Amino acid sequence: MPDLRAAGLAIFRAALEAGDPARLIPAAVRLEGAHLVVHDRAFDLERVRRLLVVGAGKASGAMAQTLERLLGERIADGLVVVKEGALYPTRRIRQVEASHPIPDERGLRAAEGIVELARSAGPEDLVLCLISGGGSALTPLPVAGVGLEEKRRVTRLLLEAGATINELNAVRKHLSRIKGGQLARAAAPAPVVSLLLSDVIGDPLDVIASGPTAPDDSTYVGALEILGRFGLLEAVPASVRRHLETGARREIPETPKAGDPLFARVLNVVIGNNSLVVERAVEEARRHGLTPLLLSRSLQGEAREVGRAFASFVKEVVAFRRPIPPPACLIAGGETTVTVRGDGRGGRCQELCLAAALELQDLPGILVLAAGTDGTDGPTDAAGALADGETVRRARALGLDPRRALGENDSYTFFHALGDLVVTGATRTNLMDLYLLLISEGG
């Protein structure tokens, strides 16, 4: 029987490498003589006065490092904000760390610096943006008169009221000076090239890092309607309501919309997404002698329920050689969510694995691997976990109670005790999760 654990980890590592900006940036951006060629456009760097780099996101430090290796001294200045611990040495582009997912003052100051730098750009300059998931929380830049804490309070109220992520973002974009295309507006009239790593299903430009260089289709009026719908007009801080009402009266500018002439000078290019990750996993699974079957690159839903569904797919291969005969590797990408009910420590991938393990007890020759490509699954230092038919038995022998661990959202403690966490540290990328279901022949 092949070593499924080794194969699973090798497939995950190969997928991470496929998502590394060190590969993706040279594939998207190249120098041809003095021309910087991006997508179908060429920028003559000899006619560019200053090449400025700004950016934010979990992988933006690694992006900055790669870009600097490519462009070197052609970069006049740069400022990128990254999650604590995800700094990658650069010489010309300044990198600063800030808090994620709860924004802090360091992020605010960095966001101010980024908008300043963008604003300093003239028509003969070129602004390169390096955007990746997490960029929104890393660049909290509330409008004048609204504090960080007040903005956080609005977020909390909307979440508790059951607002969707789109509703939440519509309000937040209208309390920000950088989100919803406003970074692109700050850079105007300079041309802007945004290179994006997408951590959102379908790669919507206005959602990735809250779309700092993308047209926004939400409005001040809409933001007020959303607060009204949830009965929050009185509950939000007065400064927030005042700002939105001023915007609704058109006394301050709206976020830039599609069709705004400023976007004629903006090029947004998604240089990596979850497709890369799952397609690379398909190749690598084949290299390990496993027949790959790609189920989805847009998986979402409650982690434990997805884990149970995965277990039923594993059982089908083992018992009935469907949908494909073993040795096989079923592959999916996407990002699940966890409804937190307990006080434990864990993350969506670890919880998915724990739920799957409970359904796969004593089944030999199988392995489930779930891990986040950013190396951080929930508020833990693990990327994810591994589970197989022995997981529950081994856990019980250690005095662990798998059902209780699942009930208390304590998957980290569980897999930590077993030594079955997938730990990568910061990964240089952030392209959602990879889910692997490995089944060996005669498993």
Place this chain on the structure above:
Amino acid sequence: MPDLRAAGLAIFRAALEAGDPARLIPAAVRLEGAHLVVHDRAFDLERVRRLLVVGAGKASGAMAQTLERLLGERIADGLVVVKEGALYPTRRIRQVEASHPIPDERGLRAAEGIVELARSAGPEDLVLCLISGGGSALTPLPVAGVGLEEKRRVTRLLLEAGATINELNAVRKHLSRIKGGQLARAAAPAPVVSLLLSDVIGDPLDVIASGPTAPDDSTYVGALEILGRFGLLEAVPASVRRHLETGARREIPETPKAGDPLFARVLNVVIGNNSLVVERAVEEARRHGLTPLLLSRSLQGEAREVGRAFASFVKEVVAFRRPIPPPACLIAGGETTVTVRGDGRGGRCQELCLAAALELQDLPGILVLAAGTDGTDGPTDAAGALADGETVRRARALGLDPRRALGENDSYTFFHALGDLVVTGATRTNLMDLYLLLISEGG
């Protein structure tokens, strides 16, 4: 574009026919001269004094009708209890209706009649049992001193405390005079042949209809431990605790265990299960020009989350021609569950479809069908529902709010208004659910 709706319904109908006892009983039981041949055993009916038929379950009326067509006047007597409305005319086998899923007095009297008939059998008689899902609730037969209402109270307390179905069944079998092999014991020393339609993943004989003719591995001591674990020893009716304690002191017999000599004369044959349904769907999909892919026959989990996962699979086929290119039909079987939070009307299949519809808005050329093979999805008169890319738009045009309907578990009202329920009436079978994801070429 093919008519996906017609194709989906045709596949579901074909799958239902594959599960009809009119096919399954003749495939499992045949007359060779005067011999009744079941599986690898032959019973010489000329040496059988009385052929008795007992049974319980949603499909047991249809099973009785088929069996009577096969054996006719060879049947000396029979009594089968079915869910209200699922009577199928028979002449020698008596059929009675009872309440499901909440047991009633009619079920209790029928269960008494069944045990009486079984007890009347001698060594020269042959008892045929016709068991299908729902048989447990249709034959409530509490031990002496415990009332129906008291037994229901125990069930409720255990469910509220978070007991698993196995824990619940361990307690219930020890408060019953028919479950957990006790029907087989009542029939001893007569030989018993049980024909079972399985509505449980994996076809465990001790779980289907609570295993009236199967060995039971739970115990009185275990039942008390379970109540203790959930802190319910004081909360359950005194009569219940007294009975379990009497059993734990071995003053009354345990349920029969594996190895009990009585099972040497018992033959349990699963004549149909969800595999039949999904395999027939695979064939029928192919007949409609759709490439079939069977994902699982053991799907479980929260219905709305399974629906979201299904939507991601549909999108993958549409956008990336994975895991297979269209025209395609992804197929799964199993049975999901619904955590009821709202006051609406619905069922697991309808809720699955509603959740999928929300993720598939405006996607052309696709169809999701989810339906229960027993024709009853939750406490509704529908088997399930159909959803496609137009579902949400059409619903909004009618003034319906899909998210609210999902939030209130009101999927029946929703699909009823759209005319998108799958309605079959009683179906003659009960083999869990069928889930179909149809994607047309160029969808």
